[in-house]
Amino acid sequence: MDTDPRDVPSxxxxxxxxxxxxPTVVDLLYWRDVKTTGVVFxxxxxxxxxxxxxxxxxVSSYIGLALLSVTVCFRIxxxxxxxxxxxxxxxxxxQYLDQDVSLSEDTVHKYSDVVLAKLNKIIVDLRRLxxxxxxxxxxxxxxxxxxxxxxxxLFNGLTLLILGLIGAFSCPIxxxxxxxxxxxxxxxxxxxxxDIVGKIQAKVPGMKRKTE
Numbered sequence: 271m272d273t274d275p276r277d278v279p280s281x282x283x284x285x286x287x288x289x290x291x292x293p294t295v296v297d298l299l300y301w302r303d304v305k306t307t308g309v310v311f312x313x314x315x316x317x318x319x320x321x322x323x324x325x326x327x328x329v330s331s332y333i334g335l336a337l338l339s340v341t342v343c344f345r346i347x348x349x350x351x352x353x354x355x356x357x358x359x360x361x362x363x364x365q366y367l368d369q370d371v372s373l374s375e376d377t378v379h380k381y382s383d384v385v386l387a388k389l390n391k392i393i394v395d396l397r398r399l400x401x402x403x404x405x406x407x408x409x410x411x412x413x414x415x416x417x418x419x420x421x422x423x424l425f426n427g428l429t430l431l432i433l434g435l436i437g438a439f440s441c442p443i444x445x446x447x448x449x450x451x452x453x454x455x456x457x458x459x460x461x462x463x464x465d466i467v468g469k470i471q472a473k474v475p476g477m478k479r480k481t482e
Contacts, residue, residue, distance in 0.1 A: 318435060
């Protein structure tokens with residue numbers, strides 16, 4: 271019986287690019303695999319908490335020493351075990367040493383193009399905001415900067431990263447479970463903001479958008 275090639279999984283891709291076997295960011299944030307997400311979240315949180323106590327150089331050195339200690343001890347253990355059993359299993363990490371972990375030119379070009387496009391868009395938006403192309407958007411941006419001055423006075427950058435990490439791994443799953451209620455309240459808040467902005471635009475000259 272003939273088999274549709276589309277139904278056969280491509281083994282060459284997984285073998286050539288083993289990194290593709292790792293879960294995507296969306297799967298991690300939505301806790302599709304609780305064990306994998308827990309390991310990633312715990313490791314990232316532990317790293318950020320460590321940075322609050324030690325410098326990034328010290329933390330990186332300790333992590334490197336810990337990983338190297340594990341691999342060296344395991345390498346010696348397997349060597350002694352092979353010598354006692356007189357087996358010829360070879361290097362214990364040969365499977366990982368043979369894997370291709372280099373980035374292809376296509377992958378580099380793909381993501382560099384994405385980053386460049388995002389960077390150009392940010393530059394254009396900042397120029398538009400700082401040169402007051404639209405008065406309403408520039409005022410909104412000024413209000414945001416004013417709020418961030420208070421946020422910066424309360425939290426440093428590392429604390430914000432920790433809070434952002436916790437939010438990234440908690441908000442998506444909370445929103446997925448309570449999407450209807452959250453959308454309802456967000457719509458109410460959005461309507462209230464639009465009403466307030468509309469009243470201000472109607473009373474203050476020059477604040478109406480160009481399209482209006």
